[in-house]
Amino acid sequence: MRRSVAVVEPQAEELAVYFYAILFVRYPEVRSLFPENMDVQRDRLLRALLRIVDLVDSPEHLAQFCARLGRDHRKFGAVTAHYGAVGECLLETLARFAGPAWTPEIALAWQRAYGIASETMILAADDDTRLRPAVWNAQIVGHRHLGNALAEVTVATDPAYPYRAGQYVSMETPWRPRVWRHYSPANAPRSDSTLTFHVRHVAGGHVSHALVYRARIGDMLRLGPPEGDMVLSAPSGRDLLLAAGGTGLAPIRALIEQIANDPHRLQGRHVNLFVGARTGNELYGLDEMLRLSQRHHWLTVRAAVSHEHIPGAEGSLPDVIAASGAGAHTEAYLSGPPGMVAAARQVLLRSGLPPAQIHHDPLGVPVLDAPLDPGHPEKEEDNRI
CATH class of the missing domain: 1.10.490.10 (Globins)
Structure with missing residues (x-):
């Protein structure tokens, strides 16, 4: 063969x-x-x-x-x-x-x-x-622009959509039938069955363009079943390192929200959040995370900007993580562009973090590239943020 x-x-x-x-x-x-x-x-x-x-x-x-x-x-x-x-x-x-x-x-x-x-x-x-529907109909109930080609899209499903914070979702829009794209909910599960997605329009991205600029409240989308294993593990006593590049902040934000909703999960652990982008304009969600850290003593937030000189925040996200001194006592969750995730993973492995303590989504088409065996590593790209 x-x-x-x-x-x-x-x-x-x-x-x-x-x-x-x-x-x-x-x-x-x-x-x-x-x-x-x-x-x-x-x-x-x-x-x-x-x-x-x-x-x-x-x-x-x-x-x-x-x-x-x-x-x-x-x-x-x-x-x-x-x-x-x-x-x-x-x-x-x-x-x-x-x-x-x-x-x-x-x-x-x-x-x-x-x-x-x-x-x-x-x-x-x-x-x-026998367990669940093939798809869930989802109506847009909230849509607002966040600037820099980014939109926050909130949908409500019926029946309720079962997922865990940190997972991702395949989505089909009425403007591109039978074309599915993957997005991560930016919230932990809610009692009202709504999910919020952060969508950035990318060049040539017909689905992202429609969701950012064309979608309106009342429009109907379809969601495939939840996927991904980047969910919080059982409390282990290890501190948490969360790293987000660009809209990779969405699932990381959901994990933080889950922790805030259930502080017993921490059991004395600290959460270190690193938020990265190429420029300051692309560094969305940082102010919200900083406000959250002021309310929760267990959360520390640091920014990293790789392509612009900003005092105190200059450097690629993997380099900033390397300088933080994370070691084997850490549980890491990474989300963002494939190159960033691959580079951050290598930094953590070199620091002594075991592979089993590094969690992230697949780096390519999720269903086709989802990790199954450490003997079949994902392709790593030199594309740092």
């Missing part, structure tokens, strides 16, 4: 185009499950194939990955019959692009692997159906 993927990987773009072309021609009923613009979806196909091959020697982690993928596909409307159609077209596509490297042995290996993966996805989706 690895040999065949190595052969077709240089042809990834053409392979994906061909796969979806024959899938939609043979099974036109599945076209409605996919977004109009297929560019991102084609990349996801290769990611999934590479992840399956990466985990093929670890049945436990392969099953975990496929189960997560199966549960996630419920929100797209995938049903059992679709898996056979996808498998048929996928294997034919791999055979075409692998050429002479596609031996009977490799074909049999892929047939077995796809059969196991699809069966695991189907069973996980069926089990999930």
